[in-house]
Amino acid sequence: MEHHRRLRVAVIIASTRTGRFGPTVAGWLLERTARRPDLEADLVDLVEADLPATLADHDEEPPEAVRALAPRLAAADAFIVVTPEYNHGFPAPLKTAIDWYYEEWHAKPVAIVSYGRESGGRHAAAQLREIFGELHAVAIRGTVSLPCYWNDFTADGGWPKPAAECNTSVKTMLDQLAWWAHALRAARIASPYQA
Structure with a gap:
């Protein structure tokens, strides 16, 4: 029965910069996950x-903001990190957010959606x-890597264009994320993870 419960996926917007593109990407991801009956x-x-x-x-004692987010991360079966690449790395607020927590990440899959200039955020993803x-x-x-993402806007300002590569790669990513999330959730239930 537990295997058939929907998978809870925490979609994390990493950038806190003014004018950031992360919420646009996250909105697209939320729309794509909503199409799947196995993901929440x-x-x-x-x-x-x-x-x-x-x-x-x-x-x-951790500050209130840290305590407030902890149960949401702990309840997640999987994570999708939406990150830009700044100077061949990811934003400092993301590293701080990662470091505030420990057990919440254990034995769970993480997918990375990166964006940036020509590299598409691949350096940030590798780190x-x-x-x-x-x-x-x-x-x-x-x-999902989004090089020069501004080229994938439609004439009316929508994103992404129907022919954009990310529309194909997101399906593969979500399929793999769901497979790993099911497998690791079953393993955590059968035997709690020990770091």
């Missing part, structure tokens, strides 16, 4: 989460793979 999305916008930039010591591995999460192979 929870949008986590780091602007709204308003996590402190200074981390507390291990024996200190995130290493970091999530250290946190005992599984960064899946299927990604």
